[in-house]
Amino acid sequence: MSRFYDEKLNDLTTYTPGEQPQDLSSFIKLNTNESPFPPSKLAIERAEEELEKLNLYPDPEAKALVSEIAKFYDLKSENVAVFNGSDELLSFCFQIFCPNGVVFADITYGFYPVYAKVFKREVIVLPLDQDFRINVEEYFDKLGTVFLANPNATTGIALPLCDIRALLESNPNRLVVVDEAYVDFGTESAVTLVKDYDNLLVVQTMSKSRSFAGARLGVAISNSEIIKDLNRIRYCFNPYNINRVTLSGATGAFLDKEYFDKCRGEIIKNREYLKEELKKLGFFVTDSASNFILAGSDKISGEELYEKLKANKVLVRHFKGGRVENFVRITIGTREQTDVLIDKIKKII
Ligand SMILES: Cc1ncc(COP(=O)(O)O)c(C=O)c1O
Known part of the structure; x- marks a missing residue:
């Protein structure tokens, strides 16, 4: 040092x-x-169109991409924000949404303990059972913000939507962040619950199922108040957090279902x-x-x-x-x- x-x-x-x-x-x-x-051919085409415009800053509101993602999930643009990879988004979550500490499993995404330490969050670690499964009831009485990778990182095992719903209902005053990096490979997404629960924030990434890891694009899906909070902190660091090529390419990728x-x-x-x-x-x-x-x-x-x-x-x-x-x-x-x-x-x- x-x-x-x-x-x-x-x-x-x-x-x-x-x-x-x-x-x-x-x-x-x-x-x-x-x-x-x-990546999809349409994503590559759209990305290439931006190369000659790299002298100009990208759209800080990412309007076109946000609107496409909202359409994809049958939500409004006010329910979506985009980040430079979901790692950036998760770091913001640890920074701004965890005054009562954080709760996560012993085996899960390796960045959670790193962010908890950077932002000095009190941590409760709940061990998975012998079969590497989460017992969701153990989370019910904990006060800290819950970070739940679903399917879980390292194990790949998924929790059913009824467990997520039970977790959200167990304490409506505690935020639950469901990290759905791998959701497109066989689990029901909690995005359908966003309209019903204002204590839910879904985190997704284009790095896995949309072949876009090198472009870096993470997505927050939640109620408009949480999205506003995330955009507020984004504007404190880097409103141009996503480059033009990624913004445009990602829009193409979402269109190519x-x-x-x-x-x-x-x-x-x-x-x-x-x-x-x-x-x-x-x-x-x-x-x-x-x-x-x-x-x-x-x-x-x-x-x-x-x-x-x-x-x-x-x-x-x-x-x-x-x-x-x-x-x-x-x-x-x-x-x-x-x-x-x-x-x-x-x-x-
Ligand atoms: C559970 C989980 N969340 C988030 C991420 C970060 O994804 P990215 O920053 O590429 O969007 C990963 C990456 O492997 C992950 O496994």
Whole structure:
């Protein structure tokens, strides 16, 4: 740390992103839950149209994109705001909506504890049960803002909408943030509850099901008061938080529903195929509704499997320490990539 660094911030822990190798062509990359498919052609066309306008700032209100997303979900523009990735949005949530602290699971998205620390939030961590499931009733009497990844990060397991509804009703004066990064791969979205519950904020991203991770676009869906709060804090930092190319490309991606459905359908098919193949090899596999699975076997440790797959040019994710140490998280790729992965695993074990 330099001598200019504020020592009050000495104890920050940083988030560790998955590896991003420079030489992409030599790896099958199944480690950061990206889509294996390129963005929709319409998204690329729309993005390209903006290149010659990069001398001009983007629309700080992102009107065209916000309106398209609102239409997609049958809501009004006042119910939607967009951010530079959902990470930016989540950081704002920890900053402005958590005066009574935060509550989240022990196994969940790794950024939650990082943001809690940056913004000095009191944290209650509720352990998942033995089967890596959330018991929603444990959250009912907690006062802090709830952060719920649904489906959950790392496990891929989803909570039904009735549990989300029960959580919202258990304390109408506490905000529940439902992080739906993986919702398009097989879970019911809580967006349908936004009209009924003013203590619900749904967070989505275009990084997974819309093949837009490199463009960075996160979406907040909530009642108009919460959206106004989020825009207020956004205007305190960077009203031009989303560049022109992303804004326009993302609008194209939302318009191309056919491509969106085709890609996520393919991922769901490949996920179920991979689950079955790994089970045949004696793996325990989580009942994932996401674009990844968590898999482990008595025959090999999570770390060894990760290392050996990496040596075979297949990147998956391994989390050191904690309850998922003996597992690897595998992003669902194309059918071809999945077959290579299965073949390598068979040879390794
Ligand atoms: C549960 C969850 N939420 C949010 C994010 C962040 O997504 P992004 O910042 O790419 O929109 C991720 C990324 O992997 C995630 O797993």
